[in-house]
Amino acid sequence: VFVNYKERTKDVLKDLSPNTESVQINYGGISFTHGKYLKYKYILGGIDKDWVFVGTRRQAFFTHLPHGSYTFKIVAVTPEGTESKNAALINFTIHPYFWQTFWFQALSAVVILGLTTIYLLFYFKRKYKRKVKIIEAEAALERERMRISKDMHDELGASLTKISLMSDLAKRNLEDPGQLKKDLNSISEASRNVASSMDEIVWAVNPKNDSLEKTIFYFIHYIEDYLSSTEIEFAVAIPDTIPSRYLNAELRHNLFLVLKEAVNNIVKHSGADMVKLSISLENSSFILSLEDNGIGIDLSSVDQFSNGLKNMSKRIEDFEGSMEILNSSPRGAKITLKLPLQ
Numbered sequence: 001v002f003v004n005y006k007e008r009t010k011d012v013l014k015d016l017s018p019n020t021e022s023v024q025i026n027y028g029g030i031s032f033t034h035g036k037y038l039k040y041k042y043i044l045g046g047i048d049k050d051w052v053f054v055g056t057r058r059q060a061f062f063t064h065l066p067h068g069s070y071t072f073k074i075v076a077v078t079p080e081g082t083e084s085k086n087a088a089l090i091n092f093t094i095h096p097y098f099w100q101t102f103w104f105q106a107l108s109a110v111v112i113l114g115l116t117t118i119y120l121l122f123y124f125k126r127k128y129k130r131k132v133k134i135i136e137a138e139a140a141l142e143r144e145r146m147r148i149s150k151d152m153h154d155e156l157g158a159s160l161t162k163i164s165l166m167s168d169l170a171k172r173n174l175e176d177p178g179q180l181k182k183d184l185n186s187i188s189e190a191s192r193n194v195a196s197s198m199d200e201i202v203w204a205v206n207p208k209n210d211s212l213e214k215t216i217f218y219f220i221h222y223i224e225d226y227l228s229s230t231e232i233e234f235a236v237a238i239p240d241t242i243p244s245r246y247l248n249a250e251l252r253h254n255l256f257l258v259l260k261e262a263v264n265n266i267v268k269h270s271g272a273d274m275v276k277l278s279i280s281l282e283n284s285s286f287i288l289s290l291e292d293n294g295i296g297i298d299l300s301s302v303d304q305f306s307n308g309l310k311n312m313s314k315r316i317e318d319f320e321g322s323m324e325i326l327n328s329s330p331r332g333a334k335i336t337l338k339l340p341l342q
Helices: 102-172 177-205 212-227 249-270 307-317
Strands: 022-026 039-045 052-055 059-063 068-077 088-094 233-237 274-282 285-292 322-327 333-340
Touching (some): 102 249, 212 233, 212 274, 249 285
Parallel strands (some): 233 274
Antiparallel strands (some): 039 052, 039 068, 285 333
């Protein structure tokens, strides 16, 4: 027997390596009468279904046999057709490569099944998250519509009603120039407030403003404009580079209302002549602080259930943020807002 063109013993045939490319088996019959006229037929169990007649040829050659166990049987046939009583046989086994073994294939099937399961879980989880985001976006849009409707009804409606009443009063004072002038000034101020409120609403709902950078600069512009009619100086400290972060309309609007209330309180109650707006970004958090050099706040006398402070704090907490009010040294007060950025 020759394996890969090299002669091998029977013991080696039981354990052939996976890289076996050829097996050659030489055979011969013994007969004093017929000798070289003997003919042969063989069958290779596991490959051949019927006997193969090869005439007087005395070798069988097999190439690229798949892994497995084989039994080679050979029978001699005389010219008269008489066959040898017992077939000569030889067994040999070709071992598979490791990737052809049952355990490797089973493990591969488990791995593929696991990866497929993980992929499907990931796919459906991502699909579910997309649906949730769409639902949340629709809910946020609905809340924003309701908020706009409420703001227009509460702020604009009340202001327009006030202007209408003041106009009626002005008509009654046509003969009193002094009072008429006061009424007209009141109407003018109320009209400016309406225009300002409308500008705030338009800014909040405009999707072009849904960024951190535009929100910061709108706050700066608002404070500058608000303090321009006072003697209070205004300073700003912001990062040199502002990352591109999305802020939805609801968050921007609530953050603005808190800032607006804080600035209004400084102007009315602090007696300050300097206000500083500081903005920083730390560990994916947006930090805004507004500090003045006024008389500060008597924290022991501040009613913790005051509607103004309570509403400001709730607006920030609704977005998983926090608000802190402290007195500065040597004088003044500081309000700090901290919000996580998505």
